[in-house]
Amino acid sequence: MHSSVYIIWLIIILTTVILIILLISQVYKVKGLKGELEKTKKSIDEMDEQAKLILRTDLELNKTHEELDRKMTSINALQNISRAISTTLEETQIFKSIREYHIKDMGFEKALVFLWDQEEKKFSLNLSLGYPQEKIDPIINFVNANKDYYLLLIKREMPITLYSKNEDRTVKDKIMKALDVGNFIISPILPKEGSKGLMFVGTGRLDTAKEEGDDESIAILANQLGQSLENARLFEKTWAAQQELEKRVEERTRELSRVLEEVNTISKRKTDFVSSVSHELRTPLTSIKGYASLLLSGKFGALPEDVKLRLAKLNNHTDELVQFINDLLDISRIESGKVAMQQGRCDIKKMVDEVSDLLSILLKEKRIEFSYSIAEDAKYVLADAAQIKRVFINIINNALKFTTEQGKITLKSCSTPEGIQIDIADNGCGMPEEAQNKIFEEFYRVDNLINQQLRGTGLGLTLVKNIIEAHKGRIWVKSYPGQGSTFSFLLPPAA
Numbered sequence: 468m469h470s471s472v473y474i475i476w477l478i479i480i481l482t483t484v485i486l487i488i489l490l491i492s493q494v495y496k497v498k499g500l501k502g503e504l505e506k507t508k509k510s511i512d513e514m515d516e517q518a519k520l521i522l523r524t525d526l527e528l529n530k531t532h533e534e535l536d537r538k539m540t541s542i543n544a545l546q547n548i549s550r551a552i553s554t555t556l557e558e559t560q561i562f563k564s565i566r567e568y569h570i571k572d573m574g575f576e577k578a579l580v581f582l583w584d585q586e587e588k589k590f591s592l593n594l595s596l597g598y599p600q601e602k603i604d605p606i607i608n609f610v611n612a613n614k615d616y617y618l619l620l621i622k623r624e625m626p627i628t629l630y631s632k633n634e635d636r637t638v639k640d641k642i643m644k645a646l647d648v649g650n651f652i653i654s655p656i657l658p659k660e661g662s663k664g665l666m667f668v669g670t671g672r673l674d675t676a677k678e679e680g681d682d683e684s685i686a687i688l689a690n691q692l693g694q695s696l697e698n699a700r701l702f703e704k705t706w707a708a709q710q711e712l713e714k715r716v717e718e719r720t721r722e723l724s725r726v727l728e729e730v731n732t733i734s735k736r737k738t739d740f741v742s743s744v745s746h747e748l749r750t751p752l753t754s755i756k757g758y759a760s761l762l763l764s765g766k767f768g769a770l771p772e773d774v775k776l777r778l779a780k781l782n783n784h785t786d787e788l789v790q791f792i793n794d795l796l797d798i799s800r801i802e803s804g805k806v807a808m809q810q811g812r813c814d815i816k817k818m819v820d821e822v823s824d825l826l827s828i829l830l831k832e833k834r835i836e837f838s839y840s841i842a843e844d845a846k847y848v849l850a851d852a853a854q855i856k857r858v859f860i861n862i863i864n865n866a867l868k869f870t871t872e873q874g875k876i877t878l879k880s881c882s883t884p885e886g887i888q889i890d891i892a893d894n895g896c897g898m899p900e901e902a903q904n905k906i907f908e909e910f911y912r913v914d915n916l917i918n919q920q921l922r923g924t925g926l927g928l929t930l931v932k933n934i935i936e937a938h939k940g941r942i943w944v945k946s947y948p949g950q951g952s953t954f955s956f957l958l959p960p961a962a
């Protein structure tokens with residue numbers, strides 16, 4: 468019995484121990500489960516947080532997207548306005564090319580542009596969008612009543628907005644009331660040329676959603692407007708200057724042709740006068756010369772020597788006068804085109820030989836060496852031989868006159884792209900630079916010792932020039948005082 472009780476107790480104890488062990492293991496299990504539960508709760512919380520974050524990000528993304536869309540539309544509008552105003556070179560047209568839908572696309576409903584009129588000392592309205600007609604005058608009056616403030620804004624060169632911190636709230640309120648806007652941006656227009664101004668833009672309602680970028684876009688627009696105004700004004704200035712210039716050129720041309728006409732009339736009158744006077748003079752001169760020759764011939768009886776001497780002088784002077792009158796007549800005839808040049812193929816060498824023969828006595832007397840060289844390709848000219856011989860005689864005669872004894876005269880002919888060029892050079896007294904253009908004018912003679920001693924008319928070179936020009940040629944001189952002169956002229960070549 469005792470052992471069975473003992474066994475029972477043993478069983479009870481064992482069972483109790485097993486139960487306790489089971490209980491302890493269960494307690495541990497529950498503990499583990501609790502931890503798991505907490506972990507799961509934590510992850511659920513975290514997931515919840517993430518879901519909220521995703522939602523918030525999505526919302527923000529949507530907002531950014533919308534904002535981006537708005538900005539894109541605004542930039543597009545800005546680009547469109549810029550394109551429209553930068554291709555216009557007329558001031559009024561610039562304002563006309565800014566349309567209400569441009570402003571709307573930029574996120575505004577109303578726009579005004581004022582320019583300062585320096586002469587009138589007031590602001591003038593150049594553009595108004597989104598305002599009914601009856602609102603315009605009160606707005607103009609409002610801006611001009613506060614012109615000092617708006618001039619200051621121009622001077623500051625900075626845009627102001629409803630949110631500008633350095634601006635008084637009451638000022639802003641007044642602007643909003645006068646312009647009938649809930650939100651506004653005022654940006655200065657600053658062209659370098661001409662009057663400056665201000666651009667006002669605004670929304671109808673109080674729109675706190677306006678972003679910082681808006682005043683920048685309006686500043687860019689105002690800047691672009693300033694640039695376009697500057698271009699237009701510069702263009703207008705240049706255009707006006709060009710018009711003025713054209714007008715002046717036209718006036719001058721008219722004046723010149725009138726003067727030219729007058730000169731032509733006077734020149735014709737002079738030519739007519741010279742030729743009729745010359746004719747009138749030639750007739751009595753011929754008879755004076757005739758009588759002098761008759762008397763000299765002794766047909767009316769022998770004359771005392773001193774009378775003969777004086778009659779011979781009278782004869783010589785009459786010859787000189789006739790020569791002078793002939794030259795005058797020829798000049799006026801050639802000038803008026805009354806003498807037609809009998810152009811033909813002239814042999815230069817032949818003409819020069821004839822002239823040097825004619826002048827040989829004078830050349831010998833002064834012991835002046837005359838030589839010439841004629842290039843192979845410059846032997847013939849298309850000219851009136853008799854007239855060109857007069858040219859040679861006149862120029863060589865002058866060279867003789869203005870060259871001291873034992874001097875040298877050379878003649879050279881060569882071919883140039885402009886024609887046959889003939890140069891006649893001497894090593895005589897030469898002439899100063901300022902005389903070189905004048906010697907071809909009628910009656911001009913350089914004031915030098917030779918001219919003081921020898922008589923001359925100052926007509927020879929005028930005649931020469933007229934003859935050369937009647938051949939469509941050109942004559943000029945190069946001369947160095949004390950060294951000599953070279954007379955050059957061009958004539959058309961003959962095959």
Ligand code: ADP
Nearest residue numbers: 865866869897906912913923924925926927928
């Ligand atoms: P004139 O010989 O009758 O004075 P010209 O018309 O032939 O008139 O010449 C005008 C002037 O040109 C001359 O008076 C002289 O002063 C100047 N002149 C012409 N040829 C020469 C020359 N070869 N050397 C220097 N001066 C010259």
